[in-house]
Amino acid sequence: HFATVEMAPGDPILGLTEAYLADxxxxxxxxxxxxxxxxxxxxxxxxxVREVEQxxxxxxxxxxxxxxxxxxxxxxxxxxxxxxxxxxxxxAGRVATAQTIGGSGALRVGADLLKKVLPKAxxxxxxxxxxxxxxxxxxxxFEVIDYRYYDPSTHGLDFAGMLEDLGRLEPGTVVLLHAxxxxxxxxxxxxxxxxxxxxxxxxxxxxxxxxxxYQGFDQxxxxxxxxxxxxxxxxxxAFVVASSYSKSFSLYGERVGALSMVGADRDEAARLRAKIKxxxxxxxxxPATHGGALVAGVLGSAELRAMWEAELAEMxxxxxxxxxxxxxxxxxxxxxxxxxxxxxxxxxxxxxxxxAQVDRLRExxxxxxxxxxxxxxxxxxxxxxxxxxxxxxxxxx
Ligand code: LMR
Numbered sequence: 339h340f341a342t343v344e345m346a347p348g349d350p351i352l353g354l355t356e357a358y359l360a361d362x363x364x365x366x367x368x369x370x371x372x373x374x375x376x377x378x379x380x381x382x383x384x385x386x387v388r389e390v391e392q393x394x395x396x397x398x399x400x401x402x403x404x405x406x407x408x409x410x411x412x413x414x415x416x417x418x419x420x421x422x423x424x425x426x427x428x429x430a431g432r433v434a435t436a437q438t439i440g441g442s443g444a445l446r447v448g449a450d451l452l453k454k455v456l457p458k459a460x461x462x463x464x465x466x467x468x469x470x471x472x473x474x475x476x477x478x479x480f481e482v483i484d485y486r487y488y489d490p491s492t493h494g495l496d497f498a499g500m501l502e503d504l505g506r507l508e509p510g511t512v513v514l515l516h517a518x519x520x521x522x523x524x525x526x527x528x529x530x531x532x533x534x535x536x537x538x539x540x541x542x543x544x545x546x547x548x549x550x551x552y553q554g555f556d557q558x559x560x561x562x563x564x565x566x567x568x569x570x571x572x573x574x575x576a577f578v579v580a581s582s583y584s585k586s587f588s589l590y591g592e593r594v595g596a597l598s599m600v601g602a603d604r605d606e607a608a609r610l611r612a613k614i615k616x617x618x619x620x621x622x623x624x625p626a627t628h629g630g631a632l633v634a635g636v637l638g639s640a641e642l643r644a645m646w647e648a649e650l651a652e653m654x655x656x657x658x659x660x661x662x663x664x665x666x667x668x669x670x671x672x673x674x675x676x677x678x679x680x681x682x683x684x685x686x687x688x689x690x691x692x693x694a695q696v697d698r699l700r701e702x703x704x705x706x707x708x709x710x711x712x713x714x715x716x717x718x719x720x721x722x723x724x725x726x727x728x729x730x731x732x733x734x735x
Pocket of ligand 1: 352
């Protein structure tokens with residue numbers, strides 16, 4: 339039966355982690371996958387999360403199935419984080435939210451659902467985008483088209499190109515937008531530019547699908563949700579949000595995400611909720627209990643939420659410090675051309691390194707980066723900063 343199955347290529351991100359793990363060199367550094375590690379090179383287990391986890395362990399609750407759309411408290415608290423606690427959309431009951439298996443689960447459920455209800459729509463994604471966006475929407479049956487986004491000559495946003503391409507899309511086209519900390523480039527529109535994007539999307543009758551996987555990793559919880567808040571205030575009657583707690587709660591393997599769909603009114607949102615549940619049931623039936631309980635436990639307690647916000651701020655500030663530190667060290671090692679890394683936001687930087695330079699980094703120095711030149715600056719710390727800067731400077735000569 340399986341004799342004709344061909345070898346599939348390795349995943350460009352998770353496949354690189356496999357190679358990194360197999361590398362015996364003790365000083366290796368993984369700047370590939372988007373995982374935040376602390377000053378000691380470890381993935382943090384946040385104190386607020388630990389408190390909830392200990393309470394849960396003491397309770398020793400049975401593990402029945404969650405509802406198809408997850409924990410009700412998780413869904414409600416997620417909505418408040420995304421749209422703002424005083425959001426008129428929430429008050430009007432216009433948002434349907436379901437807990438999903440990570441942000442990827444939210445994307446896939448959203449993609450499957452949209453394909454069913456809008457079978458002719460195409461989706462436009464930024465050039466470049468997270469590699470898996472194309473794959474998820476492509477596998478859901480979408481034709482994927484690109485819009486201009488990144489300008490390699492400035493290492494910044496090609497805003498004119500972005501507006502021009504979005505302005506040419508057919509009405510009804512789904513537009514995937516990264517709310518903050520754009521993956522892979524680290525380049526985001528500012529608030530004014532977001533307003534222009536929102537105005538254009540509304541005028542052209544496009545359907546925004548906002549992916550927010552790094553809320554709180556650049557400027558803060560509310561500031562990083564600017565795109566969502568502006569769409570909410572714009573008066574458009576439909577948009578979609580896929581969100582993730584992998585990074586902001588450091589709960590990668592717990593697979594905690596959410597899909598939120600905004601409808602024109604309460605009745606439309608109720609129908610969207612039913613559709614989301616139908617789609618989840620056909621995909622993986624219902625989400626997992628543990629991660630959802632951790633997030634809901636933290637967000638539902640004023641004290642733990644404050645603790646989490648402080649820990650999130652710590653992660654954000656450490657990333658900013660690592661960006662500054664890398665730029666400084668690169669200059670010391672004779673590569674002053676990387677100043678733009680400090681302007682970029684979030685976990686990632688499009689370094690401008692070529693595939694050949696990335697290969698040299700891996701082969702000669704045991705430093706792993708994506709073939710596109712994307713590096714995860716959140717994996718840097720005082721212990722590896724100098725080694726990385728020296729190696730990047732060396733391959734850039
Ligand atoms: C990344 O881009 O490295 C992360 O979002 C992890 C992943 O699933 O690819």
